[in-house]
Amino acid sequence: MKIFIKLSLFLIIFITLSIVSFMVIFSLGMKSGALVAVLFIFLCFVIFCFSIFGVVKGNLNFIKLRNRTQVIGLMIFSICLTLFIGLAAFVNATIEHGLEKSNLGLEAKTRFLASSVFQAPTQKNLLKEEKSGITYLFTSGNEENIEKFDLLIKEETASFDTLFGNVDTDQLQIEVHNGSASLSSTLEDVGGYYNAINQTLHLRSNDDNWENVLLHEYTHYRIDQFSEKQNLPLSRIPLWFQEGVSELLGHTESYGIDLESVEVIDFHLLDSNNTFYQSRNENYDAYIQSFLAVQFLVNDHGMKIIPELMLSDTINEFYQNLEAVTRKNSAEFQETFISDLIEDREKVDEQFILAFEAINTKRYEQAEVILKEIKENGLKYDIEMADEHLKTIYMDQGLYEKAISLIEIKISRDDNGFRTNDLLALSESYLLVGNSKKALVSIETARDEMSAEHFFAQRIDKFVEAYQKINSDKSLAGYKMLFEEELFINKMVQKDLNEKLLLDYPGEF
Secondary structure (H helix, E strand, O other), rough: HHHHHHHHHHHHHHHHHHHHHHHHHHOOHHHHHHHHHHHHHHHHHHHHHHHHHHHOOOHHHHHHHOOOOHHHHHHHHHHHHHHHHHHHHHHHHHHHHHHHOOOOHHHHHEEEHHHHHHOOOOOOOOEEEEOEEEEEEEOOOOOOHHHEEEEEEEHHHHHHHHHHHHHHHOEEEEEEEEHHHHOOOOOOOOOEEOOOOOOOOEEEEOHHHHHHHHHHHHHHHHHHHHHHHOOOHHHOOHHHHHHHHHHHHHHOOOOOOHHHHHOOOOOOOOOOHHHHHHHOOOOEEHHHHHHHHHHHHHHHHHHOOOHHHHHHOHHHHHHHHHHHHHOHHHHHHHHHHHHHHHHHHHHHHHHHHHHHHHHHHHHHHHHHHHHHEEEEEEOHHHHHHHHHHHHHHHOOOOOOHHHHHHHHHHHOOOOOOOHHHHHHHHHHHHHHHOHHHHHHHHHHHHHHOOOOOOOOOOOOHHHHHHHHHOOOOOOOHHHHHHHHHHOOHHHHHHHHHHHHHHHHOOOOO
């Protein structure tokens, strides 16, 4: 009975000292916390020395430890307490150094620590909502952002499933932050991050590039789930490949990158977290090298190359598989992939020049063939530009049915960068094929989505008014309004519609 009482007393003292030391250390900064930890550890060292003396003597009667077994218990107690205090000091220093935020108190550090391991929120007073199997945590006023996030993920799910297979998102949690101040991360200047330990995404609600950030971090989650499904460790894949895939699926574009000035370092320095982030500086961006490397692989081998390489069991096997695919070792691949991308870029640019020459000389069939070749081999930006020119040559030739089919496909793509202009062109094309109802729907959608900076923003209401009249018993007045106020996007449409109306309304035009 006495042994049980002593054991319970040891346990109570251990828990009490652990809690006290944790609270004191976490309430202080890195240096002062370390100093307090040293004092606590010195106390533990004194206890350890007493216990050694007790083991040699056979007892410590003055504190009621009557035999060596009980004294050894005191020794174990001092060792365990030392380890706990040392761990607390290390974690406190890591948080202080990593977050680089001053005046972090006990509560903030504890919350961050808990949220790093468990699905505990890093902020106070958050609302909670589940959508499409994903749990969202957010502050009041961010409901609209949750709708946007949910819609984007649903739109992209099919393409992610094609690459990584189906996944149960019930375990995923997304916490939305109002700004960088609450976005607790060990990285600087980030719009978000993914915590693989507790499967949570953290995003800023006010980020201009929220789509890219959300898809980038969501890709990390899907890579994590793919690895788990295949019973493979995540560390088997070089970090540069993971980041490159995340950038690619986050819709990063290589078109705006000056390939000639891109600096490249040894890929093996980008294999792990430590070396990847340490390599970044004002002259070198590891994300750009990673993205361009993956972009090159996808250009040459298609998207299927991503899951194929991800099935590697180890990093060494990954590089072996990469060498088998590219027929180059990692050093050769590192030396040539940028120049190969530049060569590919130049080929596409030459094709565009040929297409422009054909369009300017009205060799539309030849231009169409070239533009379709670009769509087969070009990047997303190239495909968008090729579609824009295809739309133009269809409308210039009066091929409005073909133009409508192309524009409808373009509008269905959620990453369409010309959506408002496409809606305007679609509304005009519908008028030419006699579908004024769809024309009205298109022009109203264009008005609703048009930015204040758009060229037609000041006149869009006039467009809508004319189209509304066309769909009423005042259709003639609506058509006349189009011509009188020159409410046309395309001059060829204006000419063709005038010819059509001369037949439909004899003597009126």
